[in-house]
Amino acid sequence: MRVLVTGLGRRRSRTVSGGLAILGFEVRETDADADPQVAADVVLLDCGVIDNEVLAYCRRLRRRTQAPIIAVTQRVDLQAWLRGHEAGIDDYAVQPFGLQELAARLRLAVAPGRDQPAPVPAGPPRRLTAGPLVVSEDARAVTVHGTRIDLRPKEYQLLVVLMRQLGRAVPREELVAQLWPAGWEGAERSLEVHVASLRAKIALPGLISTVRGVGYRMVTPESFHRLSAA
Template sequence: MQIAVVEDDDGVGDALVEALGTHGHQAVRMRRGSDLLLGHRGVDAVILDLGLPDADGLQVLRQLRAVSDVPVVILTARDDERSVVRGLRGGADDYLVKPARLAELLARLDVVTQRRRATGPSSAQTVTQGDVVVDLAAREVEVGGAPVSLTAKEFELLEVLVTRPGAAVSRQQLMDAVWGDAYVAISRTLDVHMTGLRAKLGRPGLISTIRGYGYRWGT
């Protein structure tokens, strides 16, 4: 399991990386909240300190949750009830106070990652909506039985939407998933690619706009 260790204290961070490694995990050390927001894709879980040099960890957690549901375990020296409540309500899967026992930390990581896998999105490789068929594995699209040629970015946008049928997907989530930027919520790049995708599909209303928020797949 690849785990992001977001901790600016070198002593604590290096110890966590070493301990996780001895238990078969691949730890990625990050010292700033911005490192996590730009590098969270591809990690299976996050250990997040709240006292970070560039931003409060609770704010980083809120920004992360706007674009990702990766499991997060807060590991911090803050032991007051208000911080615990804010952390859990802000989207953390668990909350531990330093110094935490390694065995307990590993057990809690296992629990939160198993829980997310059990409730994760469908693994279906083909999505059909009317006469539109999206083959996710082959990265191919057919409309009315005829193949449609999409650019790489157009297909990636389509993939994000079709794997969340009926769900509202924000512009920020799309930008992060396709361009890897958790900060950008408004971009002409997204507008241009979305316009091209809709034109190629040729099915008005299949991708609906949610004004001021984002888009939804499905009629």
């Protein structure tokens, strides 16, 4: 597996690079801004903290590669996770961590089918509606009040799973099992991030509700109309 270790000209950990090489990874270190080639299966972004400079750098990097990006950081809260997600970061390795843990995250990041459409409840593609939100499954198109919105693959998968079960509180464990590879340690937090991002993009307050201690529910059209009229 080809791993590109990059950052913002900051001193990167040669211990990590050397350790990954010993474990059999093909490691290359570079400043991605100075290197026109981003030929890698996964990118390890050594950034310390998630700030505006890192986010801008990540956006530039994302425009040049579709490889998963894992950010090595000292800390990350939900807001930083959300901002990083929008900039193109797929996962985080929060220091301190073991080399074997990092290697497992790298392998999971490129696991076959990770970004492919996830299994959803049985049934043919169809037109799903919840208030002004419409999903045309055959065209993989999502509109709100007739305006198309762009969703990342995992956001779309999450939306379809919830909309196919309108009114049901879907357990977090069930969503994680359907949408993330088995054993991925960051799945619970990633689910929170994708729900928050999805809510922000569809901009329909109350449509996706949190059911405390259970998971998430997409309200029925009738319930949404009552919420809107309240």
